[in-house]
Amino acid sequence: MAAANVRSADDPDDLPDFSAPWKSSDVVLVVEDQRFHVHQNILLLWSPVFEKMFGSEFQEKNKNEILLAEKKANEIKEMLQIMYPSLEEKLVTKDNCFYLLRLAHEYQINSILKKCEACMVSLVKEKKEDDLLEMLIYGQKYQLKTLISACIHEARRLTLKELKEHGMRDQIEPDNYVQIAEGIIKQHEERCKKVKGSSLKEVFCSLYWEKETTDTFLNRLEKDTTQKIECNSLADAAEHLKKLKTAIETLP
Numbered sequence: 001m002a003a004a005n006v007r008s009a010d011d012p013d014d015l016p017d018f019s020a021p022w023k024s025s026d027v028v029l030v031v032e033d034q035r036f037h038v039h040q041n042i043l044l045l046w047s048p049v050f051e052k053m054f055g056s057e058f059q060e061k062n063k064n065e066i067l068l069a070e071k072k073a074n075e076i077k078e079m080l081q082i083m084y085p086s087l088e089e090k091l092v093t094k095d096n097c098f099y100l101l102r103l104a105h106e107y108q109i110n111s112i113l114k115k116c117e118a119c120m121v122s123l124v125k126e127k128k129e130d131d132l133l134e135m136l137i138y139g140q141k142y143q144l145k146t147l148i149s150a151c152i153h154e155a156r157r158l159t160l161k162e163l164k165e166h167g168m169r170d171q172i173e174p175d176n177y178v179q180i181a182e183g184i185i186k187q188h189e190e191r192c193k194k195v196k197g198s199s200l201k202e203v204f205c206s207l208y209w210e211k212e213t214t215d216t217f218l219n220r221l222e223k224d225t226t227q228k229i230e231c232n233s234l235a236d237a238a239e240h241l242k243k244l245k246t247a248i249e250t251l252p
Contacts, residue, residue: 036076050107158184
């Protein structure tokens with residue numbers, strides 16, 4: 001019955017599940033209560049850490065079974081399925097990239113590290129990840145320069161209040177924090193210049209193009225103390241816009 005689960009031995013289109021011996025597998029990784037039948041040469045090719053495990057300085061050299069303590073079986077399986085060739089490629093996704101990044105860093109598997117970083121960068125750029133600062137901290141921890149740059153660039157859409165009150169703010173490296181703060185301020189300055197150089201009618205029309213109601217916009221201006229400090233013209237506009245609300249409705 002066990003052989004029926006070893007799809008990788010007979011069908012290369014399927015991802016291997018490593019649940020039983022297959023294709024001359026010669027070593028077993030023991031994780032939690034599961035055993036993964038793998039090939040020593042595959043592990044050596046991918047990971048210098050595994051290479052050391054089979055070297056003279058490690059007691060695992062002459063063992064057929066290697067215990068990977070404090071690891072999760074499902075996560076190790078995902079990592080192995082990326083390492084093994086298959087016509088059905090195992091993808092790095094939002095669901096698995098975080099723990100795969102951690103494992104790839106521990107076992108020094110650079111190719112998986114790059115795949116994880118590429119996945120995270122796409123999540124940031126496509127705005128599929130809400131917590132940019134948490135992603136930035138991941139990038140800092142694992143020294144992922146491309147991810148760090150992407151997070152700093154996208155974090156300009158945050159407010160200074162969101163930056164200052166974030167629960168992990170103290171973990172942001174000083175240089176990165178300054179770049180984000182300067183980017184936010186620059187964004188505000190650009191918006192202020194745009195408002196100052198526009199006619200009231202252009203400002204009103206832009207509100208409709210952004211699909212924001214007049215009441216919502218007025219309330220936001222009145223409550224946003226950051227904008228009042230950095231751009232007094234917006235604060236002044238907030239006081240006068242209420243008087244012109246009727247006129248707004250008649251604009252083409």
